[in-house]
Amino acid sequence: MILSWLTNRRARRRPCTPADLQAGTPTVHLEGEAKAAIETGRNRVVMAGMIFALVFLVLGGRLIELMVFKSTGEPVVDRTTALLQRLEQPHVPARGAIVDRNGVLLATSLPVAALYADPRQVLSAQDAAAKLVGVLPDLDQAAVARELASGKSFVWLDRDLSPRQEYAVNALGLPGLYFHDEERRVYPEGRLAAQVLGYTDIDGHGIAGVEKYFDARLRDPALRGTPLALSLDVRIQHAVRDELAKSVSTFTAKGGAGIVLDVRTGEVLALVSLPDFDPTHASEATPDERFNRATLGVYELGSVFKTFTLAMAINSGKATMTSGQDATHPIHIDRFTISDDDAKRRWLSIPEIYMYSSNIGAAKTALDVGPAGQRAFLGKLGLLRKASIELPEVGAPLVPREWSTIATMTIGFGHGISVSPLQFTDAAAAMVDGGLLVPATLLKRMPGAAVPAERVISPATSNDIRRLMRLVVAYGTGRQAAAPGYLVGGKTGTAEKVGAHGYRRHANVASFIAAFPIIAPRYVVMIVLDEAHGTKATHGFDTAGWTAAPTAGRVITRIAPILGVPPVDENAPDIERALYVQLPPGDIPAQDRLPATDKREKKVAFN
Amino acid sequence: MIALSRTDTSVVGRWWWTVDRWTLAALGLLIALGCLLTLAASPAVAQRIGLDQYHFVRRQFAFLVPALCFMFGASLLTPLWVRRLGLAGFVFFLLLMALTLVMGSEIKGAHRWLYLGGLSLQPSEFVKPCFAVVSAWMFAEQRRVRGFPGNLIAIVLVLVVAGILLMQPDFGMTVVIVAVWLTQFFLAGLPMVLLALGGGVSAAGLGGAYFLSPHVASRIDRFLDPAVGDTYQIQRAMEAFQAGGLFGRGPGDGLVKSVLPDAHTDFIFAVAGEEYGVFLCLVIIAIFAFIVLRSLSRLLSENNLFILLAGTGLIAQFGLQAIINIGVNLRLMPTKGMTLPFISYGGSSLVALALGMGMMLALTRTRPSLRGEL
Numbered sequence: 001m002i003l004s005w006l007t008n009r010r011a012r013r014r015p016c017t018p019a020d021l022q023a024g025t026p027t028v029h030l031e032g033e034a035k036a037a038i039e040t041g042r043n044r045v046v047m048a049g050m051i052f053a054l055v056f057l058v059l060g061g062r063l064i065e066l067m068v069f070k071s072t073g074e075p076v077v078d079r080t081t082a083l084l085q086r087l088e089q090p091h092v093p094a095r096g097a098i099v100d101r102n103g104v105l106l107a108t109s110l111p112v113a114a115l116y117a118d119p120r121q122v123l124s125a126q127d128a129a130a131k132l133v134g135v136l137p138d139l140d141q142a143a144v145a146r147e148l149a150s151g152k153s154f155v156w157l158d159r160d161l162s163p164r165q166e167y168a169v170n171a172l173g174l175p176g177l178y179f180h181d182e183e184r185r186v187y188p189e190g191r192l193a194a195q196v197l198g199y200t201d202i203d204g205h206g207i208a209g210v211e212k213y214f215d216a217r218l219r220d221p222a223l224r225g226t227p228l229a230l231s232l233d234v235r236i237q238h239a240v241r242d243e244l245a246k247s248v249s250t251f252t253a254k255g256g257a258g259i260v261l262d263v264r265t266g267e268v269l270a271l272v273s274l275p276d277f278d279p280t281h282a283s284e285a286t287p288d289e290r291f292n293r294a295t296l297g298v299y300e301l302g303s304v305f306k307t308f309t310l311a312m313a314i315n316s317g318k319a320t321m322t323s324g325q326d327a328t329h330p331i332h333i334d335r336f337t338i339s340d341d342d343a344k345r346r347w348l349s350i351p352e353i354y355m356y357s358s359n360i361g362a363a364k365t366a367l368d369v370g371p372a373g374q375r376a377f378l379g380k381l382g383l384l385r386k387a388s389i390e391l392p393e394v395g396a397p398l399v400p401r402e403w404s405t406i407a408t409m410t411i412g413f414g415h416g417i418s419v420s421p422l423q424f425t426d427a428a429a430a431m432v433d434g435g436l437l438v439p440a441t442l443l444k445r446m447p448g449a450a451v452p453a454e455r456v457i458s459p460a461t462s463n464d465i466r467r468l469m470r471l472v473v474a475y476g477t478g479r480q481a482a483a484p485g486y487l488v489g490g491k492t493g494t495a496e497k498v499g500a501h502g503y504r505r506h507a508n509v510a511s512f513i514a515a516f517p518i519i520a521p522r523y524v525v526m527i528v529l530d531e532a533h534g535t536k537a538t539h540g541f542d543t544a545g546w547t548a549a550p551t552a553g554r555v556i557t558r559i560a561p562i563l564g565v566p567p568v569d570e571n572a573p574d575i576e577r578a579l580y581v582q583l584p585p586g587d588i589p590a591q592d593r594l595p596a597t598d599k600r601e602k603k604v605a606f607n
Numbered sequence: 608m609i610a611l612s613r614t615d616t617s618v619v620g621r622w623w624w625t626v627d628r629w630t631l632a633a634l635g636l637l638i639a640l641g642c643l644l645t646l647a648a649s650p651a652v653a654q655r656i657g658l659d660q661y662h663f664v665r666r667q668f669a670f671l672v673p674a675l676c677f678m679f680g681a682s683l684l685t686p687l688w689v690r691r692l693g694l695a696g697f698v699f700f701l702l703l704m705a706l707t708l709v710m711g712s713e714i715k716g717a718h719r720w721l722y723l724g725g726l727s728l729q730p731s732e733f734v735k736p737c738f739a740v741v742s743a744w745m746f747a748e749q750r751r752v753r754g755f756p757g758n759l760i761a762i763v764l765v766l767v768v769a770g771i772l773l774m775q776p777d778f779g780m781t782v783v784i785v786a787v788w789l790t791q792f793f794l795a796g797l798p799m800v801l802l803a804l805g806g807g808v809s810a811a812g813l814g815g816a817y818f819l820s821p822h823v824a825s826r827i828d829r830f831l832d833p834a835v836g837d838t839y840q841i842q843r844a845m846e847a848f849q850a851g852g853l854f855g856r857g858p859g860d861g862l863v864k865s866v867l868p869d870a871h872t873d874f875i876f877a878v879a880g881e882e883y884g885v886f887l888c889l890v891i892i893a894i895f896a897f898i899v900l901r902s903l904s905r906l907l908s909e910n911n912l913f914i915l916l917a918g919t920g921l922i923a924q925f926g927l928q929a930i931i932n933i934g935v936n937l938r939l940m941p942t943k944g945m946t947l948p949f950i951s952y953g954g955s956s957l958v959a960l961a962l963g964m965g966m967m968l969a970l971t972r973t974r975p976s977l978r979g980e981l
Contacts, residue, residue: 034912037750037796041915042907044794048919049903055930056896060889062937066848067885 094183095204096217096224098197100232101267101444107197107211107279109183109204113166114159117148121176125149128174132157135168148176159202160184185211187279193237195273195292196230196391196442199282208282208290210442212392229444231267236260239558240270244527247551248274251532251542257294257421258551259526260559263429263515265445266438268389269523269563271295271422293530296393298418299509301528302495303544304428305414306362307465307513309369310354311431312377315461318368322582324349327360333406338363338413351581354468355476357492359413366412371403374411380456381430381437387423390442395420414493421511425526427456428513432469432489432521435462470518470579481514481549483556485567487575489518490552492544497531507531512548516556519578522565527552622683625972627905633898634678634949634964640891641950642668648878649871649952651864663871663952670954674961681965682972686914689966693740693917696962700737703730704771718775729955731772731780735787736963738768739920742788746795747913761792778816778823779943783931785809787924791916827941843867844874844936847881855884871952873944876936891950892933899926905971914970921967925960 093109100106115136122128129145136158147155159182161169166179185200198209206215210230217223240258248256260270273293277285291297313319327348330339340358353361366374378384386394398418400407410416422440430437435457445451457465469489472478477492493511496503510529515521527548538546560567568575611623649663684692707718707730721728742761749757765788772781789809793802816823847863850856861882864870870878880888902922909915925948932947934940946956 034751038910038912038915040796041794041912045903045907045915045919048790048794048923049900052899052903052923052926052930053896056892056899059930059933059937059939060892062939063848063880063885063888063892066845066937067851067880067888068853070849070852 092225094224095185095200095219097227098210098218099227099229100234100237101229101269102233103227103229104234105188105227106193106230106232106234107185107187109185111163112159112182112184113161113163113179114182115157115161115166115169116178116180117155117157118176118178119148119150119152119155122148123175128176131172131174132169132177135172136161136165185280189234190280191276191278192234192241193232193271194276194279194285195290195294195393196232196271197279198392199279208393209279209292209391213390231262231265231269231442231444232271233269233562235562236559237270237272239562240525240555241272241274241276243551243555243558244272244274247527247529247532247547250535251529251547253529253532253547255288255293255530256532257297257526257528257530258555259294259422259425259524260555261425261429261440261524261526263433263521263524264438265451266426266429266440267445268422268440268442270559271442273297292391292393293421293528295387295389295391295420295422296395297530298395298397298420299511299528299530300415300418300495300498301421301424301509301511302414302493303357303359303362304424304491304493304511304513305411305417306354306357307428307431307469307491308378308381308383309362309366309374309412310350310468311457311461311465312369312374313365314350314464315435315457316369316373316377319350319365321350321464321467325353325358325361325364327353327358327364329360331360331363331409333409336406338409349584351468351471351583354491355471357413357477362413363409364412366408367405371405371408374408375403377456378411378417380454381427382423382439383417383419383427387420387426388439389422397423414495421526421528425513425524428515428526429521429524430456431462431465432515432518432524433462434459466515466518466521467579467581469515471581473514473518474579477543477545478512478514478549480545481512481553481556483516483553483560485570486556486560486565487517487519487568487570488514488553488556489516489521490514490549492549494543494545506533506542508542510542510544510548512544512552514552514556516560517565517568519568519575523559523563525552525555525559527555618683622972625974626682626968627901627971630898630901630905630968630971633894633901637891637894637898637949638671638675640887640894642671644875644879644950645871645952647858647861647882648864648875652868652871655865666954667952667957670957674958677958678961678965678968681962682968684966684969686911686917686970689917689969690740690744690913693737693744693966696733696737697741700730700733701768701771703728704734704768706730708771708774719777727955731775731777732955732959733962734768735780735784735924736921736959736966738764738784739787739791739924739963740917740966742791743916743920744913746791746916747911750795750912758792761788776820778820779931779945782813782943783924783927783945785812786927787920790923791920794916794919795912840867840869840874841935841938841942844877845938847877848937851880851882851884851888853884853886855880855882855887858882869944872946873932873951874936875951876933876947879950880936895926895929895933895948898922902967902971918967918970921963921970925964925967 095109097105098107119125125145125148128148129141132144133139133141139158144157147157169177183204185204187197196209198206198211200211201207206212206218211218214228218228240260244256244258247253256274258270258272259268261268271294273291275289277289310319324347327340327343328345330337338359340360342356344356348356348358348361352358353365384397384399386396397420400416407416426440427437435455436453437456438451438453466489469491472492473481473488473490478490481488481490491513495509497507497509499507508531510532512527514525516523529547529551532542532547534540534542534546611620613624645664645667650660653662654660681689681692703721707721710721719729719731721730742764745757745761747757748755765785769781769785772784789805792805797805817827818824843863843866847861850862859882861878863881864878867874867877876888876891879891899922902918906915906918909918928945928948931940931943931945932951935943935945946953948960949957
């Protein structure tokens, strides 16, 4: 039946016949009826056409209203542009980056998402928790399910989600889950400058180190787009940390500190404290790891302090390079005895006092200047107040409450006063840099910027100190710090640490202060080892000449080429002449015995 | 091709002299504009979702080949063959459409697509023109053959089609198909009273959809009060039209295509407005209006009811789809996923529309007489 309609064969072959008109069989309608139908159709097509035309006119009118007269019937805020800017512009973090002096990234903020939920909108807490744990395996499924079933209107689920994790959670298509844009602080160089950089809390507020000191600067909307440039140089920092870590390990020390300072600008190129930690995971660090031995720790540094005693005496005219002290007998004062380890038991010239590290000589020289002069001098060097450095972790020096005669004498060889390695280094830089004290800084100084400087000793005194320091490395206790070609000058210091019952015999602080090239110093290097122990290679010696001095020497060998310091011929006549120090006849050959005589620089013993 | 002689009696020659060349030219212009706008809008979308930037362009241009073949091929047919093609196509694609319910893949919450050997196919797009032909035939047959239950069959068929579409669910398609079907019924002599009743039933259907389907309810709520919910796409489209103004931002300089997920499909008109300004938009509307009104006027001189109904159904479907798409873009209607014929990206839509317009061209060809043929 249908087929025949489809082809219409019957209609074609058999036009209307009387039989078709009988009831019960399909018939073709009368011609007039068909005409009426098509007429109705045509009339209504005209209606449809009119409606279409009208609607198209409305569309055109609306288009003109919208595009020409810019009317949408409601205020439209142009968010397209803003959206695009967000898509196209680099992410401007809420917390600025920190870079080293060459622009190497030390700290930056990455966008992360925090996941929270409105449990009232969650369809099935169990199902949602199972799916969430599938993409965030660190979550505890039971705890998440409990939170999602709590019926509260807001619960935190997870933080620090990477964009990939955020996408995975989104792809689950679970209703009621939301993200809050956050940032996470990361430290690409890891442990390298941990104590300098510090760290932030989970909300991005600095709570230690530079992060805390410059917290406002790093979050300032006007400044955070520009990275904070530190004075550090990651290459120098790495060399110092590497060598210091080797020594801490070799000598099984509790820890150590290492500093490299530009003597002309006061910029800290390296500041290392060991043990250290990864600031990205600061919460896992122990208090000892977080402790900054270079700035927060204060130590009796021992013989390295003799540098200041002699500079003070020479600068005040109480001593010259040819004057000296009688060191024949130990000094007995009150309950104390001051003696020399490698006692010469004779008169010693100023260079000899420094080279042999004579406590008797240094004590008497300090006494020549007197308590008031010493206090004033050390005050001028900034050793009696907290160091001014851009860190919150700065230790206050421990100074005598009463500046007595005996205090003056012990301070003369570095006991009875505790200072931080950083402030010591800054003061030592002034000793070798023509007598100008430049405040140490962790911020990069722009080239050509004025450097604040204060004269503390005369250039002539500074010249004498340079020659004395060279003497120590050339012939004295610091010979292992020699970095051939780089003309190192320095001074050793080994101080027993104070315990509950006085000084502890086998717990000392070994330090070495070095400057190079000593003929016109550019950089000072300070190495401090906390409770270093002797090894077979050092014949059991744990003194600075065997521990801190070689560390400093290796550091200088590594960093001098990076810093662009060219090696020189150390035996060139003009250099020898500039550094010449007159010693009593027959004194120099004693150098051959020096390693053996480099005994513990025990300065004070209880009677 | 233009050089065909009047006396050329080959198939192509007769086609050329009898087809509505003005509509043909308008359709060609529309397709060319579609290519231009696909080039404008789709690379940004492709890039954003991580595809090769000419991914959509290549696919659209590839679909253009079968689409043009279908259109040309269908326009060669006689009205009788149009009817046969409509019936065969309707049966075939109705089955496929039913299949989507069982084995369709879910995209954005609906089962509308079938995957056949690497090609994705939306059968409902093809059901649309074929059903217009079939229902036209049924309405015409009711008038022509006494006792033939054409209206009843048409009613049953529209219920089946609408039922399957609502199960997918695809409200937009349902609205278009039912509206076209009602138009045809109206043209076939449906009394005004019944038309009012049909309109009432449709309104009730929309109301039911509003209350029964949260999806539709939220769309309509958001249209009536933009503050209710997320009107992201339509807000971006409004900004695009305003930014476009008289002369547009300039080709390629549009911004909205980078932030609109459907910039290359449902919102391509907004991209056109932003980049090329009000004039191109008016030209597009004028082309649509021209094709619809010219085809309707040609159908007026038609003596056969089937041709009148089928032609009007096909052209109404074409026009309605354009009106809904542009209306949504201009925020005159609630958001409804509907392609802009021959301009939006979409393979199934393009080929199916080409088929529909091909059949329409076949029906509006000038022919001496149909006496005895239908």
